[in-house]
Amino acid sequence: MIALDQENKIFTLHTKHTTYQMKADHNRVLLHTYYGSRVGGGDLSRLIQYADRGFSPNPSEAEGDRTYSLDTLPQEYSSCGVGDFRLPSIEFEPVDGSRLADLRYIGYELKKGKYSLPGLPAFFGGDEWETLIIHLIDSTCKMSVRLYYGVLESCDLITRAVQVVNEGGQRVQLRRCASLCLDFQQGDMDLITFDGCHAMERGLHRAPLRPGVQSVESVRGTSSHHHNPFVILCEHDASEDYGLCCGAMLVYSGNFLAAAERTQLENNRLLLGVNPYHFCYTLGPGESFTAPEAALVCSPSGFGQMSRQFHRAIREKLVRDPCQGRRRPVLINNWEATEFDFDAEKLVNIAKAAAPLGIELFVMDDGWFGHRDTDRSGLGDWSVNKKKLPGGLEALVPRVKELGMSFGIWIEPEMVSEDSALYRAHPDWALGAPGRPFTRGRSQLVLDFSRREVRDHIYESIRGVLNSADITYVKWDMNRSLTDVWSAALPAGRQGELFHRFVLGVYDILERMRRDFPHILIEGCCGGGGRFDAGMLYYTPQIWCSDNTDAIDRLRIQYGTSFCYPVSTMGAHVSAVPNAQTGRITPIETRGVVAMAGTFGYEMDLNHTTPEEKEIIKRQTAFFKEHYDLIQRGDYYRLSDPFTDPFTAWQQVSADRGEALVSMVSGSTHATAPFRRLRLKGLDPGAVYRVNGGECWPGDVLMAAGWPMPMPTGDYQSIQLYLKAE
Numbered sequence: 127m128i129a130l131d132q133e134n135k136i137f138t139l140h141t142k143h144t145t146y147q148m149k150a151d152h153n154r155v156l157l158h159t160y161y162g163s164r165v166g167g168g169d170l171s172r173l174i175q176y177a178d179r180g181f182s183p184n185p186s187e188a189e190g191d192r193t194y195s196l197d198t199l200p201q202e203y204s205s206c207g208v209g210d211f212r213l214p215s216i217e218f219e220p221v222d223g224s225r226l227a228d229l230r231y232i233g234y235e236l237k238k239g240k241y242s243l244p245g246l247p248a249f250f251g252g253d254e255w256e257t258l259i260i261h262l263i264d265s266t267c268k269m270s271v272r273l274y275y276g277v278l279e280s281c282d283l284i285t286r287a288v289q290v291v292n293e294g295g296q297r298v299q300l301r302r303c304a305s306l307c308l309d310f311q312q313g314d315m316d317l318i319t320f321d322g323c324h325a326m327e328r329g330l331h332r333a334p335l336r337p338g339v340q341s342v343e344s345v346r347g348t349s350s351h352h353h354n355p356f357v358i359l360c361e362h363d364a365s366e367d368y369g370l371c372c373g374a375m376l377v378y379s380g381n382f383l384a385a386a387e388r389t390q391l392e393n394n395r396l397l398l399g400v401n402p403y404h405f406c407y408t409l410g411p412g413e414s415f416t417a418p419e420a421a422l423v424c425s426p427s428g429f430g431q432m433s434r435q436f437h438r439a440i441r442e443k444l445v446r447d448p449c450q451g452r453r454r455p456v457l458i459n460n461w462e463a464t465e466f467d468f469d470a471e472k473l474v475n476i477a478k479a480a481a482p483l484g485i486e487l488f489v490m491d492d493g494w495f496g497h498r499d500t501d502r503s504g505l506g507d508w509s510v511n512k513k514k515l516p517g518g519l520e521a522l523v524p525r526v527k528e529l530g531m532s533f534g535i536w537i538e539p540e541m542v543s544e545d546s547a548l549y550r551a552h553p554d555w556a557l558g559a560p561g562r563p564f565t566r567g568r569s570q571l572v573l574d575f576s577r578r579e580v581r582d583h584i585y586e587s588i589r590g591v592l593n594s595a596d597i598t599y600v601k602w603d604m605n606r607s608l609t610d611v612w613s614a615a616l617p618a619g620r621q622g623e624l625f626h627r628f629v630l631g632v633y634d635i636l637e638r639m640r641r642d643f644p645h646i647l648i649e650g651c652c653g654g655g656g657r658f659d660a661g662m663l664y665y666t667p668q669i670w671c672s673d674n675t676d677a678i679d680r681l682r683i684q685y686g687t688s689f690c691y692p693v694s695t696m697g698a699h700v701s702a703v704p705n706a707q708t709g710r711i712t713p714i715e716t717r718g719v720v721a722m723a724g725t726f727g728y729e730m731d732l733n734h735t736t737p738e739e740k741e742i743i744k745r746q747t748a749f750f751k752e753h754y755d756l757i758q759r760g761d762y763y764r765l766s767d768p769f770t771d772p773f774t775a776w777q778q779v780s781a782d783r784g785e786a787l788v789s790m791v792s793g794s795t796h797a798t799a800p801f802r803r804l805r806l807k808g809l810d811p812g813a814v815y816r817v818n819g820g821e822c823w824p825g826d827v828l829m830a831a832g833w834p835m836p837m838p839t840g841d842y843q844s845i846q847l848y849l850k851a852e
């Protein structure tokens with residue numbers, strides 16, 4: 127609910143558990159007055175303290191009042207170069223070369239429903255949303271700044287976006303435009319970030335903020351394996367079920383900057399948006415720039431509640447799922463089984479072994495097109511390799527369908543190999559600066575997706591493939607970071623727009639694909655989880671979580687991912703052992719339990735499994751299908767921390783608390799194991815639950831005292847408990 131006090135220019139955004147407030151003061155400076163547990167409202171600007179601080183200057187209107195400084199007041203969207211020395215939200219340069227931005231309030235709009243952002247992904251929905259638009263202006267430069275707020279009360283979600291319009295008569299260069307600025311007035315806080323590398327993504331890192339700026343960012347053109355555009359600021363003692371925490375995510379898939387600053391006043395500013403690195407957007411008179419959407423969930427009661435609210439909002443108001451509430455298929459992908467070495471017979475044999483085990487979708491991975499026998503050639507030539515697949519997709523797809531399975535295909539549209547017909551015809555379509563040698567990644571180059579003709583060509587050739595057979599799933603891959611970021615189609619003064627224009631180009635093709643093939647389920651991928659972000663989730667309902675399929679490493683990767691993103695978005699497969707990435711051997715039961723904490727599928731040649739393993743796989747797919755709603759849409763609870771605890775456990779609970787699924791995986795075993803109990807969460811304390819069809823346990827006992835865990839009798843064992851209220 128958005129409450130307005132027009133006279134005092136106070137804007138209060140209430141969600142189910144939180145309140146957010148801002149106020150335009152007597153100088154029309156937009157102050158941020160509060161964000162935290164839900165409170166009644168009123169004028170919370172009285173929380174703000176005014177005091178003279180040396181070297182914190184005063185704006186002209188302060189008329190000798192040294193206690194009034196932009197440097198000490200909590201700002202809703204910070205200015206630049208006019209007295210606030212903390213992180214600036216915006217920076218622009220008119221022709222006179224000044225870099226000053228002094229934003230003052232001029233008005234607001236209130237609307238039912240949710241705003242949308244043309245060309246950019248954003249949360250969507252109808253009247254369950256309210257929108258507030260605050261208008262600010264730098265009156266000298268005539269730069270108008272519109273702050274958008276979307277409020278989704280039930281999910282405690284507040285979205286933000288920013289539009290900058292050049293209302294002056296001369297061009298202005300926009301050099302920085304954050305999507306979100308948030309000043310917390312409370313003292314000590316921790317910053318949590320999710321970091322890693324290829325095949326080991328989104329590990330949780332937590333540290334108290336030190337004085338100064340601490341940040342994570344991507345300059346790789348994608349959101350990256352290395353840092354995620356999702357961060358948390360929280361109280362020192364915040365934990366899964368206790369304490370104030372505030373998660374902020376960016377709905378964007380390119381370079382980002384997430385920066386937190388602990389100031390001289392020992393309060394904290396959080397800034398999130400497109401990375402100012404190599405960013406310079408020229409706005410002619412009347413032109414505008416829209417900064418991507420950011421979304422906030424504040425939880426007064428720990429991380430678990432914050433995650434569940436993000437999960438619900440992402441599932442229901444961000445992901446556009448072609449399966450529309452129906453079950454997504456259990457898939458098998460041939461990559462780890464064959465890599466590039468396959469032909470039609472090999473693929474059909476993998477499908478043949480999978481179909482009787484309850485697997486429903488066969489995905490043909492990399493290697494089916496052009497001269498793609500290694501990763502050095504073929505990208506860009508999106509037509510079937512007739513040596514491997516002599517009859518083309520027209521012959522292969524019906525053979526898979528005859529087995530009762532649907533068919534999916536891998537593509538990597540943003541890339542080109544130098545050894546390809548496309549590159550030979552259009553060498554200037556690859557990103558690369560004149561006179562400089564290429565920097566290659568996985569031996570490939572990146573196409574200039576800022577160019578319409580490049581996108582049109584790639585899209586048309588992919589459209590031809592998708593029209594040539596009954597294809598119901600696409601894995602959209604992207605296997606390198608951007609380098610040599612220079613476009614033959616942009617003038618020198620506009621090269622600073624290229625990183626962002628590239629992302630807009632990716633979104634453009636994804637949107638076309640959704641429009642033309644609304645029934646196709648697209649799985650995002652970027653060498654696994656290198657572009658696991660809310661921007662991609664708007665187009666691709668699931669994303670391959672990591673190239674690392676080792677069940678034990680996956681526990682950590684999926685744990686970190688779960689802080690923001692729901693189970694239904696995390697691509698996860700059972701693969702062969704010894705694992706291709708780690709060499710580890712884990713039981714097939716455990717691999718199944720871990721993959722079921724994601725979208726669930728297989729990535730191995732099931733012809734090489736024993737009859738016993740086949741029976742286990744049959745049971746796994748049947749179990750997954752039976753409990754699909756609970757697993758994919760249930761409320762998610764983390765029961766342990768795989769970085770510190772000797773076992774990993776998590777739990778899904780149905781909305782009515784009538785059902786729950788508990789999953790546990792132990793680490794390496796030791797003799798004389800301690801007695802352990804696992805305390806469950808989110809159950810109905812008054813209900814009695816039957817566990818795995820056997821004994822009954824009261825919900826309050828399971829939550830207060832816990833469930834006695836059996837002694838592991840080997841490494842990496844797993845247990846699932848299905849609880850049903852009597």
Ligand code: GLA
Nearest residue numbers: 461491492651652653654673
């Ligand atoms: C990336 C993906 C893998 C696989 C290969 C194919 O690494 O993450 O799953 O598709 O590309 O080249």
